[in-house]
Amino acid sequence: MIMSWMWLIPALPLLGFIVLATLGRRMHSAGVAAVGTGSVGLSMIASAAAVWLFWVSAPPGGSVTVTLWQWVSAGSFSPSVSLTLDALSAVMIMVVTGIGFLIHLYSVRFMGGEEGYSRFFAYMNLFVGSMLLLVLAGNLLLLYLGWEGVGLCSYLLIGFWYADPENGRSARKAFIVTRVGDVALVVGLFLIATNLGTLDIATVASRAVSTWAPGSAIAVAAAALILGGAVGKSAQLPLHTWLPDAMAGPSPVSALIHAATMVTAGVYLIARTHVIFTLAPDVMMVTAIIGIAGVLVAGFSALAQTNIKRVLAYSTMSQLGYMFLALGVGAWSGAIFHLVTHAFFKSLLFLAAGVVILAMNHEHDIFAMGGLARKTPYTFWTFLLGALALTALPPTTAGFASKELILSRVWESGSGGRILWVLGILGVFVTSVYTFRLIFTVFGGKPREASPSNHPAQGHDEAHRGALKEGLAAGRDGRQAGVIMGVPLLILAVLCVVGGFLDLPRTLGGSPFITRFLETALPAGNHATEMPLSTDSILQIISEAVSLLGIPVGWLVSRRAVRIVTQTRAPEARPGFVRFFSGGMGFDWLYDRVIVRPFLWLWNVNKRDVADRISDGAGGLNMLFSRALRFTQNGRVRWYAAGVAAGAALVIAAAVLL
Amino acid sequence: MASVPFEYGLAVAAALFLLGLVGVLVRRNLLFILLCVEIMLNAAGLAFIVAGSRWGQADGQVMFIFLLSMAAAEVAVGLALILLLYSRHKDLDSDALGVGSVQDEDERQRLARRGDA
Numbered sequence: 001m002i003m004s005w006m007w008l009i010p011a012l013p014l015l016g017f018i019v020l021a022t023l024g025r026r027m028h029s030a031g032v033a034a035v036g037t038g039s040v041g042l043s044m045i046a047s048a049a050a051v052w053l054f055w056v057s058a059p060p061g062g063s064v065t066v067t068l069w070q071w072v073s074a075g076s077f078s079p080s081v082s083l084t085l086d087a088l089s090a091v092m093i094m095v096v097t098g099i100g101f102l103i104h105l106y107s108v109r110f111m112g113g114e115e116g117y118s119r120f121f122a123y124m125n126l127f128v129g130s131m132l133l134l135v136l137a138g139n140l141l142l143l144y145l146g147w148e149g150v151g152l153c154s155y156l157l158i159g160f161w162y163a164d165p166e167n168g169r170s171a172r173k174a175f176i177v178t179r180v181g182d183v184a185l186v187v188g189l190f191l192i193a194t195n196l197g198t199l200d201i202a203t204v205a206s207r208a209v210s211t212w213a214p215g216s217a218i219a220v221a222a223a224a225l226i227l228g229g230a231v232g233k234s235a236q237l238p239l240h241t242w243l244p245d246a247m248a249g250p251s252p253v254s255a256l257i258h259a260a261t262m263v264t265a266g267v268y269l270i271a272r273t274h275v276i277f278t279l280a281p282d283v284m285m286v287t288a289i290i291g292i293a294g295v296l297v298a299g300f301s302a303l304a305q306t307n308i309k310r311v312l313a314y315s316t317m318s319q320l321g322y323m324f325l326a327l328g329v330g331a332w333s334g335a336i337f338h339l340v341t342h343a344f345f346k347s348l349l350f351l352a353a354g355v356v357i358l359a360m361n362h363e364h365d366i367f368a369m370g371g372l373a374r375k376t377p378y379t380f381w382t383f384l385l386g387a388l389a390l391t392a393l394p395p396t397t398a399g400f401a402s403k404e405l406i407l408s409r410v411w412e413s414g415s416g417g418r419i420l421w422v423l424g425i426l427g428v429f430v431t432s433v434y435t436f437r438l439i440f441t442v443f444g445g446k447p448r449e450a451s452p453s454n455h456p457a458q459g460h461d462e463a464h465r466g467a468l469k470e471g472l473a474a475g476r477d478g479r480q481a482g483v484i485m486g487v488p489l490l491i492l493a494v495l496c497v498v499g500g501f502l503d504l505p506r507t508l509g510g511s512p513f514i515t516r517f518l519e520t521a522l523p524a525g526n527h528a529t530e531m532p533l534s535t536d537s538i539l540q541i542i543s544e545a546v547s548l549l550g551i552p553v554g555w556l557v558s559r560r561a562v563r564i565v566t567q568t569r570a571p572e573a574r575p576g577f578v579r580f581f582s583g584g585m586g587f588d589w590l591y592d593r594v595i596v597r598p599f600l601w602l603w604n605v606n607k608r609d610v611a612d613r614i615s616d617g618a619g620g621l622n623m624l625f626s627r628a629l630r631f632t633q634n635g636r637v638r639w640y641a642a643g644v645a646a647g648a649a650l651v652i653a654a655a656v657l658l
Numbered sequence: 659m660a661s662v663p664f665e666y667g668l669a670v671a672a673a674l675f676l677l678g679l680v681g682v683l684v685r686r687n688l689l690f691i692l693l694c695v696e697i698m699l700n701a702a703g704l705a706f707i708v709a710g711s712r713w714g715q716a717d718g719q720v721m722f723i724f725l726l727s728m729a730a731a732e733v734a735v736g737l738a739l740i741l742l743l744y745s746r747h748k749d750l751d752s753d754a755l756g757v758g759s760v761q762d763e764d765e766r767q768r769l770a771r772r773g774d775a
Binding site for chain 2: 636637638641642645
């Protein structure tokens with residue numbers, strides 16, 4: 001099976017980006033929307049066709065590689081620009097283009113009338129193109145190109161409303177913090193390239209197995225460096241602090257980049273290089289610990305947030321923590337399955353939150369909301385389905401199936417697995433509490449007095465989306481999301497309900513479709529002990545019970561929080577532990593003390609170093625010359641004449657004498 | 659016909675040129691500067707004539723005719739400019755006219771006078 005047209009999949013969104021970047025300003029907004037959404041839609045069709053062909057006639061070795069051209073040729077190091085379609089990248093391109101298309105469609109309306117409409121779609125298309133390049137790359141160097149591309153787009157889109165300096169600060173923070181991880185990744189790539197002599201992923205995998213001994217220092221170093229990159233991109237401890245601030249971007253950006261796709265690139269990277277991780281069991285252990293720590297830290301932080309999008313951001317970190325936990329115990333396909341279902345429900349939650357925020361006139365504070373279930377029922381029901389999927393409760397199946405797959409594999413993974421499982425169940429409980437606290441606060445109770453939007457980020461769109469906003473604020477029933485924004489919500493809600501059937505746990509009949517599909521790319525992993533079906537059922541019942549218990553607790557928390565907040569809206573007056581959690585457990589504070597301030601101190605000390613003296617000296621010398629020459633430009637015509645005469649005399653004297 | 663020696667002619671031309679140059683440099687009145695420029699031009703013209711006669715070529719005299727017509731044009735433009743300057747500033751001092759601050763003061767005084775009137 002030859003699919004030479006596979007390059008179209010990333011090329012179409014990139015073409016859309018080029019068209020919008022060059023002609024976007026002169027295009028009508030309908031044209032911008034058509035190009036922006038259409039290019040991703042066509043890419044989705046191409047992806048579906050490619051995956052269908054891949055499915056009906058499974059290629060030998062489980063992957064198709066299309067080499068487009070030789071990128072560089074330097075001695076024995078000659079990376080090629082090649083695209084590889086295997087089961088893993090097939091799942092990823094369907095998620096990226098499918099969710100990407102729905103979010104582009106939603107943005108057509110959401111961003112309507114916004115200044116920089118074409119800029120928005122240009123960035124979004126560039127993002128989708130880079131992300132597809134990342135997941136289709138058959139070469140780690142090309143993967144790194146896509147990796148940096150999505151990082152750039154993330155930066156550009158977080159700072160989309162650049163008029164507010166605070167958004168620019170958030171964008172820079174995201175860029176710099178992920179950069180720390182990127183440096184680790186690039187060093188890891190150097191290590192692999194020098195040790196194995198290639199960056200081609202398939203060759204790296206086979207050579208790593210044959211050259212590196214399991215647990216050897218070099219394998220551990222390579223895996224740890226790759227993990228560093230993944231931790232940065234996927235906002236895991238300790239490089240997670242950028243994600244909550246990344247919520248400064250528009251809601252569709254949060255849905256696409258900071259929930260469904262880009263932040264899962266780290267999970268994809270680890271799954272892609274799982275061979276190296278299998279050679280370094282210690283690093284896998286660290287991955288699992290980072291994952292479970294992320295689940296709990298982010299979960300508790302989400303409990304104390306007052307900004308609806310920050311709750312969802314911490315929730316994303318927490319869910320990514322489950323994926324890392326799965327990777328850490330070798331449940332590769334479990335991690336990828338959770339990635340898929342998380343993309344369904346978290347993008348749904350963000351898009352629905354976007355509608356809520358529009359309906360509340362750009363209010364992000366959940367305590368200024370309330371009673372929205374009656375005002376915006378359509379959004380409420382879709383949001384509720386997303387939340388049920390997040391907490392793995394029926395009638396949705398998506399979150400349930402993937403979470404149970406991960407937790408049962410964690411239980412099976414040797415002796416430490418039991419501890420990880422208990423912590424994971426605690427995470428399930430916390431997830432349920434913060435989710436239902438959010439729902440009861442935002443949608444429950446009576447509508448609160450809507451305060452005038454005091455969010456500085458939204459100062460720019462005074463004149464923005466007039467008709468839409470009025471329609472939303474008036475709460476015109478049923479139509480508040482509009483058809484264009486409503487359809488993506490509906491599709492995602494349906495996916496949340498049925499998504500679990502992709503891979504039902506065996507207690508419910510079992511249909512391990514995804515696991516089997518991924519088996520050609522990702523090994524099923526080493527079941528230490530295949531537990532009996534009854535144990536599995538008991539574990540799942542416990543997890544469901546804990547999740548259900550979260551509902552009343554979440555209700556109590558929301559009541560109490562409302563009381564605390566209505567007594568005093570000043571954040572300083574809240575109890576200390578609330579402030580600790582709402583600040584993300586003090587990581588920002590710690591980094592400020594340990595990294596930022598010492599750096600600024602050094603900078604201050606070193607401000608006038610030798611290099612500066614040299615450049616200052618050059619400047620000073622120039623000033624001196626300028627002051628001297630300024631006397632010749634005095635406006636006295638006779639001095640000029642004298643100058644001409646002296647010059648002529650000099651020339652003649654030189655001609656005569658020399 | 660006894661001809662003036664070539665060197666004498668050139669020496670006169672050089673002397674005239676220097677006189678003109680010194681005049682341009684030391685005089686402050688624009689009218690005199692213009693006159694001195696004319697003297698320098700004539701010095702150059704004389705040098706052409708002398709050189710032409712030295713080598714028995716008509717080119718020197720041709721160049722002199724050119725110079726003469728150019729000088730006429732220059733005087734026409736120069737005098738017109740000087741007249742205009744004088745009518746604006748009631749002054750032909752090149753230093754006073756050239757330096758910005760003085761010029762501004764002139765302008766201010768003129769405007770003040772206009773305001774009084």
